[in-house]
Amino acid sequence: MYHIGPMPTAIDAHISRQLQDCETATIGHFRESGFVDPAIHSLLARTRVVGTAVTLSLPPTDGTLLNHAMRLVRPGDVLVIDRQGDDRHACWGGVMTQVAKGLGVAGVIIDGMATDALSIREQEFPVWCRGVSALTTKLAGLGGTMNLPVSVGGLVIHPGDIILADENGVLVVPAQEAGTIASKAVSLQQQEEAILQRVAQGECLPDISGATELIERINSGES
Structure with a gap:
């Protein structure tokens, strides 16, 4: 069964502009909570993304719901993907990168593997993941969730949370706290x-x- 919640409220444009001027490491000087496991790292040497968390939880071998999500995502969304503990199958690669980039997706955070690292870097699309793998998910029809809370990098992340991610790491904050943190x-x-x-x-x-x-x-x- 696939459980799909409503799309979350998009990030306020003013707060987004504020956060674009912020480094995750700067916030790390005064805040302890909200930082994703640093093992989930950027595939790009230099990048910064601000956006609205759109959450997915995918069974290890099934990428069906992630494909379907390309019908629903909006410009400025950041896909946050719970891989349910799988560290072998890559759910994201070159084709998904090109499609998501064309739709204006800001980036993707994966608690698991990606593939086609060279293609991702050539397209300069922001991807954070635990590593790369040649073994990929399939259209297996095994279920999953979208826009419900997920566990990624040691955090519970909710749809509509605000993501600030750069080459130093990934920060997740509740929408109502984002403006104060940015200032x-x-x-x-x-x-x-x-x-x-x-x-x-x-x-x-x-x-x-x-x-x-x-x-x-x-x-x-x-x-």
Whole structure:
């Protein structure tokens, strides 16, 4: 049986523009939650994607629902694919890449394998996965879910969550938190630029950050 939920609300355009200026690693400086297992990595050396999570859960050998999803996806969507623990079959390859790119899909996050890595890189389509495999899914008709919660990279991801992904990793945040996170990240990146300017002028980084002062205070027994 295939269980297909409604398409989620698309990301707000203003928040999308804000997040496009953010690096996942910047957010990693102030947030602990929402980061996908780093073993799920980008096949492109440099990339950044912001979009709306459209979730799928596929049985190990069955790619039927992923094919059907190409009828439903919208520009700006990010496909987030739970492979139900399978680390052998690739559900995504060159044909899916070309089709999805033509539909305006922003990218795909796979808790499993992809194939046709060269084709994906040549088309510069953003794919995050655990690795590549020559063994692929088939139209097996075994079932699956779309736009229901999935487990990907150690996280429960819901349809409509906001995805920010780059070459450093994948971040998933609830839609209602995305604007606050984006504003904080942009502010922190501006602070980092100011710090680099001070270092270039001869200041010592641990003096600027306070790291040396903190170590000395702790070692002296101060509270």
